Amino acid sequence: MAQPRGQFSSKIGFLLAAAGSAVGLGNIWGFPTQAASNGGGAFLVVYLFLAFILAYPALMAELTIGRYARANVITALEGLSSNSSARRAGQFVGIAAVAVAVFILSFYAIVAGWMLAEFFSPLAAKLKATNVELWLDDTSFTRNALVCGLMSILTAAIIARGVEKGIEAWSTRLMPLLFAILLGLIVYVLIQPGAMSGLAAYLIPAPSQLLNPQLILSALGQAFFSLSLGVGTMLIYGSYLRDTDNLPRMGVSVTLLDTGFAFTAGLLILPAIYVADARGIAVFSEAGHLIAGPDLIFQVLPALFDSMGSTGSWVAIAFFALMSIAALTSAISLLEVPVSVCVERWQITRPTAACLSGGLIFLISLIIVWHFETLFNAVITATTVYGQPLLGIALCVFAGWVLHRHQLLKELSQGHPEIEHTLFWKVWPFYVRFVCPALIILTFLQSLR
Ligand code: PFF
Numbered sequence: 509m510a511q512p513r514g515q516f517s518s519k520i521g522f523l524l525a526a527a528g529s530a531v532g533l534g535n536i537w538g539f540p541t542q543a544a545s546n547g548g549g550a551f552l553v554v555y556l557f558l559a560f561i562l563a564y565p566a567l568m569a570e571l572t573i574g575r576y577a578r579a580n581v582i583t584a585l586e587g588l589s590s591n592s593s594a595r596r597a598g599q600f601v602g603i604a605a606v607a608v609a610v611f612i613l614s615f616y617a618i619v620a621g622w623m624l625a626e627f628f629s630p631l632a633a634k635l636k637a638t639n640v641e642l643w644l645d646d647t648s649f650t651r652n653a654l655v656c657g658l659m660s661i662l663t664a665a666i667i668a669r670g671v672e673k674g675i676e677a678w679s680t681r682l683m684p685l686l687f688a689i690l691l692g693l694i695v696y697v698l699i700q701p702g703a704m705s706g707l708a709a710y711l712i713p714a715p716s717q718l719l720n721p722q723l724i725l726s727a728l729g730q731a732f733f734s735l736s737l738g739v740g741t742m743l744i745y746g747s748y749l750r751d752t753d754n755l756p757r758m759g760v761s762v763t764l765l766d767t768g769f770a771f772t773a774g775l776l777i778l779p780a781i782y783v784a785d786a787r788g789i790a791v792f793s794e795a796g797h798l799i800a801g802p803d804l805i806f807q808v809l810p811a812l813f814d815s816m817g818s819t820g821s822w823v824a825i826a827f828f829a830l831m832s833i834a835a836l837t838s839a840i841s842l843l844e845v846p847v848s849v850c851v852e853r854w855q856i857t858r859p860t861a862a863c864l865s866g867g868l869i870f871l872i873s874l875i876i877v878w879h880f881e882t883l884f885n886a887v888i889t890a891t892t893v894y895g896q897p898l899l900g901i902a903l904c905v906f907a908g909w910v911l912h913r914h915q916l917l918k919e920l921s922q923g924h925p926e927i928e929h930t931l932f933w934k935v936w937p938f939y940v941r942f943v944c945p946a947l948i949i950l951t952f953l954q955s956l957r
Pocket of ligand 1: 529530531532612
């Protein structure tokens with residue numbers, strides 16, 4: 509028997525859930541380090557501009573399709589038109605979106621597991637459990653498998669509880685906690701010697717960089733990854749919105765929360781790098797570039813925390829709690845993509861669907877961990893460099909070309925009856941038809957170079 513569809517019970521519940529999906533490792537790790545290696549303030553200015561001018565319209569495409577169709581990504585795209593080729597194309601794109609979500613989650617859960625290990629390690633040290641600490645610090649297959657398994661169980665357990673009691677309830681608890689930890693860490697880092705140089709590097713734009721094409725395209729890619737676009741997470745969250753909710757306003761709020769978080773995370777990471785520099789920790793590679801990849805998170809920052817004495821281990825615990833929470837709220841939105849398909853298309857109960865999908869994704873994660881050198885970067889590239897932008901174009905095409913103007917207007921008018929007279933309605937349909945696909949193609953081509 510078909511189960512009733514879930515729904516977010518309040519605007520704030522939706523906002524925190526969607527912001528929970530958007531705010532993740534991409535904001536706290538990806539954005540600040542990209543800013544640091546791409547002209548600091550110049551990257552920030554371009555990123556903020558593109559997030560609103562391009563990523564926001566693409567986010568609106570997903571939210572609008574989702575609420576219009578009130579279904580999982582495959583059923584939603586399949587049902588937008590009665591034309592049989594459009595239906596088949598919808599089914600194909602929907603299946604591809606589920607596949608990309610599954611593979612993103614399979615590597616995201618591995619990285620999230622590392623964050624859990626780094627969170628537990630200083631705790632183990634505080635409890636004088638030296639063997640546990642050593643085991644957590646060792647990047648063995650068993651450790652990686654176990655911490656990834658723990659992250660997968662947490663993710664599946666939240667999704668098994670449903671939209672209101674799982675996604676909404678946990679996002680509402682975790683997001684304010686995330687923000688509080690971030691603010692606490694910023695205050696602590698900003699009073700350390702060296703922090704102000706980091707702040708200057710982050711906030712003062714180098715005007716010569718503003719029109720650098722490489723910088724513009726990296727900022728666009730970052731904005732799309734950060735807003736969780738292209739794989740149906742925002743589509744499925746949009747499908748749980750109430751008819752009375754004002755879609756354009758919800759979209760703006762999610763974009764503001766996401767960019768606001770990324771901006772705020774920059775106030776932590778950039779100063780922390782310069783504080784580490786002031787303490788004599790190597791933060792630049794031999795070639796003179798800032799260390800930005802995993803070495804930043806797993807070597808530079810831990811070395812910084814170590815140099816802070818006994819306070820440092822609490823700072824480390826808080827920092828990795830921040831990373832783990834950010835990763836968890838993004839992971840649940842990714843798992844919801846396949847789970848909603850299982851529940852709605854195959855009438856599998858939600859807890860079973862969460863176990864099955866979570867279990868399958870965990871198996872894929874294990875294979876990736878086992879063949880780490882060959883698979884890890886390949887899966888990241890295939891999903892985020894190729895999959896997300898291509899699917900992003902497809903979703904804009906479905907909203908702009910397959911859904912008719914009057915259907916869009918009808919959907920958007922719910923919760924916003926005067927929409928026809930707004931600037932949004934004058935600009936967005938054109939944007940989503942022409943400008944978004946063209947610019948995503950440009951980013952995509954650039955990433956292939
Ligand atoms: N937006 C998340 C981040 O910034 O870390 C990553 C992400 C989540 C990408 C969900 C895609 C997605 F569907």
